[in-house]
Amino acid sequence: MDSRRPLTGWGRTNPSVATVHSAGDDAELARLVTEAGRRGVLARGLGRSYGDAAQNGGGVVVDMTARNRVLSVDTGTALVSVEAGASLDQLMRLLLPLGLFVPVSPGTRHVTVGGAIAADIHGKNHHLDGSFGRHVVAMDLLCADGTIRRLTPESELFWATVGGMGLTGLVLRATLRMKKVESAYCLVDTERCADLDDLLGRMAADDHRYTYSVAWIDCLARGASLGRSVLTRGWSATVEQLPRTLREHALDFRPKQLAVAPSVFPSGLLNRATVAAFNEAWYRKAPRERRGEIQSIARFFHPLDAVAQWNRIYGPRGFLQYQFVVPFGAEETLRRCIQMLSDTGQASFLAVLKRFGQPSPGHLSFPTSGWALALDVPIGAASLGGLLDRLDEEVLAAGGREYLAKDSRLPASAIARMYPRLDAWRVVRRAADPHGVFTSDLARRLGL
Amino acid sequence: MKDAIGNVQRIVVLGGTSDIALATVVKLTQARPGVQVTLAARPSERRAAAAAALEARGMQVTEIDFEATDRTSYERAIASVFATGGDVDVVMLAFGLLGDQERAWQDVDAALALVQVNYAAAVACGVLVAARLRAQGHGAIIAISSVAGERPRRSNFVYGSTKAGMDAFYTGLGDALERDGVQVLVVRPGFVRTKMTAGLAAAPLSQAPEQVAEVIVAGLRAGRHTVWAPPAMRWVMSVLRHLPRPVFKRLPV
Numbered sequence: 001m002d003s004r005r006p007l008t009g010w011g012r013t014n015p016s017v018a019t020v021h022s023a024g025d026d027a028e029l030a031r032l033v034t035e036a037g038r039r040g041v042l043a044r045g046l047g048r049s050y051g052d053a054a055q056n057g058g059g060v061v062v063d064m065t066a067r068n069r070v071l072s073v074d075t076g077t078a079l080v081s082v083e084a085g086a087s088l089d090q091l092m093r094l095l096l097p098l099g100l101f102v103p104v105s106p107g108t109r110h111v112t113v114g115g116a117i118a119a120d121i122h123g124k125n126h127h128l129d130g131s132f133g134r135h136v137v138a139m140d141l142l143c144a145d146g147t148i149r150r151l152t153p154e155s156e157l158f159w160a161t162v163g164g165m166g167l168t169g170l171v172l173r174a175t176l177r178m179k180k181v182e183s184a185y186c187l188v189d190t191e192r193c194a195d196l197d198d199l200l201g202r203m204a205a206d207d208h209r210y211t212y213s214v215a216w217i218d219c220l221a222r223g224a225s226l227g228r229s230v231l232t233r234g235w236s237a238t239v240e241q242l243p244r245t246l247r248e249h250a251l252d253f254r255p256k257q258l259a260v261a262p263s264v265f266p267s268g269l270l271n272r273a274t275v276a277a278f279n280e281a282w283y284r285k286a287p288r289e290r291r292g293e294i295q296s297i298a299r300f301f302h303p304l305d306a307v308a309q310w311n312r313i314y315g316p317r318g319f320l321q322y323q324f325v326v327p328f329g330a331e332e333t334l335r336r337c338i339q340m341l342s343d344t345g346q347a348s349f350l351a352v353l354k355r356f357g358q359p360s361p362g363h364l365s366f367p368t369s370g371w372a373l374a375l376d377v378p379i380g381a382a383s384l385g386g387l388l389d390r391l392d393e394e395v396l397a398a399g400g401r402e403y404l405a406k407d408s409r410l411p412a413s414a415i416a417r418m419y420p421r422l423d424a425w426r427v428v429r430r431a432a433d434p435h436g437v438f439t440s441d442l443a444r445r446l447g448l
Numbered sequence: 449m450k451d452a453i454g455n456v457q458r459i460v461v462l463g464g465t466s467d468i469a470l471a472t473v474v475k476l477t478q479a480r481p482g483v484q485v486t487l488a489a490r491p492s493e494r495r496a497a498a499a500a501a502l503e504a505r506g507m508q509v510t511e512i513d514f515e516a517t518d519r520t521s522y523e524r525a526i527a528s529v530f531a532t533g534g535d536v537d538v539v540m541l542a543f544g545l546l547g548d549q550e551r552a553w554q555d556v557d558a559a560l561a562l563v564q565v566n567y568a569a570a571v572a573c574g575v576l577v578a579a580r581l582r583a584q585g586h587g588a589i590i591a592i593s594s595v596a597g598e599r600p601r602r603s604n605f606v607y608g609s610t611k612a613g614m615d616a617f618y619t620g621l622g623d624a625l626e627r628d629g630v631q632v633l634v635v636r637p638g639f640v641r642t643k644m645t646a647g648l649a650a651a652p653l654s655q656a657p658e659q660v661a662e663v664i665v666a667g668l669r670a671g672r673h674t675v676w677a678p679p680a681m682r683w684v685m686s687v688l689r690h691l692p693r694p695v696f697k698r699l700p701v
Contacts, residue, residue: 014586052449057586058583058584385479445449
């Protein structure tokens with residue numbers, strides 16, 4: 001069924017109206033693509049990109065979530081074939097009991113495999129395992145001419161599609177190499193860090209010992225406590241590490257949804273006062289130091305998934321996420337950015353800091369070695385646009401870049417400077433889709 | 449394509465020499481001036497000067513010919529704007545005639561000239577632009593109406609009647625386009641000190657084009673359908689609308 005309706009990203013800003021088409025079989029999708037009008041076609045998964053990446057105003061948006069079957073599972077090789085609309089949540093529920101975990105998990109389980117490839121998502125294990133695309137063994141791509149191509153990492157189109165924001169074609173199926181685990185739990189070390197130096201020092205010193213690592217920074221802390229934070233790091237737990245009571249059901253995965261945020265939150269509820277109070281409570285609640293705690297995968301990886309539709313708490317004006325990475329050595333830039341945010345009091349719950357490892361071969365893939373900071377900011381303050389434009393300049397000057405899956409406001413002029421392989425990507429894309437059938441609001445806004 | 453902060457990339461002004469429109473373009477692009485602007489107006493020195501002023505601020509300006517009394521002209525102009533280039537974020541409908549009131553209510557030609565430009569062409573352009581923004585699935589129309597349309601006054605009721613008509617059309621158009629992702633903002637300024645009112649005695653609450661621009665940009669970003677400039681005019685007009693006729697007639701407005 002087709003329906004014309006407004007779509008936004010997770011940040012609920014800047015809607016555009018598209019014809020939404022629930023994905024049918026391959027032949028039907030091929031017809032849709034070859035008969036596309038002037039405004040083109042775009043795949044959409046669960047709508048977790050923050051800005052306009054999964055919007056196509058005036059065109060066709062294919063809702064891929066109907067194509068969500070798991071096609072084959074091999075517990076020996078850990079290879080799993082799925083349709084692109086399958087979500088990571090679904091894969092965890094189905095495959096954790098078999099001892100297989102997704103190779104890369106972002107902060108939410110509610111993303112599709114197709115979306116994970118298009119954004120080349122990363123997780124807390126980037127410093128060791130890289131981004132999602134590295135664990136894709138093969139995929140089927142429906143191209144602009146209606147043909148389906150089987151892509152493997154040997155092909156350039158594969159790497160133009162990994163991180164390619166859906167602009168090279170419709171990913172139909174993918175084969176992933178999963179991670180073998182003994183349990184659905186993690187062994188977690190938690191440390192409170194007094195300031196930014198303390199945090200960066202600890203992360204640089206022994207992140208390599210951990211599979212997973214992430215820090216939550218209180219962006220409203222100022223002065224001497226600038227960058228105060230809670231660092232949580234861990235490993236997938238072995239059965240032996242679990243308490244006796246959990247051992248028998250070590251691979252059980254039953255995440256609970258605690259609440260659904262209602263749609264009645266006013267804009268401005270999250271202001272400096274409420275966020276500062278929350279951050280204070282959250283910092284005090286964290287233990288000064290705790291080693292070897294057993295946490296469920298859901299609690300460790302996806303704390304926000306416990307509240308469905310949490311994006312509503314920002315009210316009708318919505319919010320954006322600002323995420324950038326700067327190379328190691330640009331710690332001063334990181335400090336200045338946090339300082340600028342802290343000075344202007346643009347309320348952000350918590351900023352998330354990660355250390356990225358080796359970059360992916362994807363032309364437009366976001367992660368590169370360095371410090372990655374992400375923070376949510378409500379739309380509202382008139383000064384917000386100017387502040388973020390100044391942050392862009394800091395990031396660019398340090399040789400950093402911002403994440404397209406989160407972006408909703410970068411100027412087109414910044415993209416080529418952030419992604420030096422943009423032109424190479426354009427060549428591959430033009431060869432695969434000469435008429436630009438696959439397009440999005442993000443692509444139009446940034447002139448990709 | 450507009451972004452989440454409200455930065456725009458492409459603006460089209462129908463009536464491209466309007467002081468209010470030009471002030472709005474400047475205000476709307478303050479944070480990022482490097483946008484594309486199309487000024488549609490009669491070829492004139494004033495249009496060239498307006499283009500130069502915007503270019504000096506870093507905008508890429510295109511001038512195209514536009515004649516509100518000539519259907520072929522405005523149809524061609526609107527078609528050409530949307531035929532090439534990126535998506536249009538904002539179309540400002542800013543052309544209009546004040547005319548000579550005393551002639552206009554006694555002379556058919558003078559009356560029809562106002563009707564033709566302020567109402568007929570405004571409606572026709574609205575129809576033409578609406579179809580294209582619908583096809584984009586996003587965009588905004590800013591229609592410059594006037595408080596003169598809210599309650600007819602002896603001193604300019606012919607102008608007021610044309611603005612009342614176009615105001616009604618664009619108000620309704622906003623409702624019609626809501627499901628298409630297109631915002632229509634009807635702007636009702638009071639007395640504005642512009643080239644249109646040069647030589648007239650300034651009315652109470654008179655204002656500069658920049659003040660109107662500020663109201664327009666705030667209304668656009670807040671997703672409003674109607675704004676008054678200055679905002680207090682909303683309440684003034686609300687009172688005036690409800691005054692009994694014998695009282696209203698005697699007011700020096």
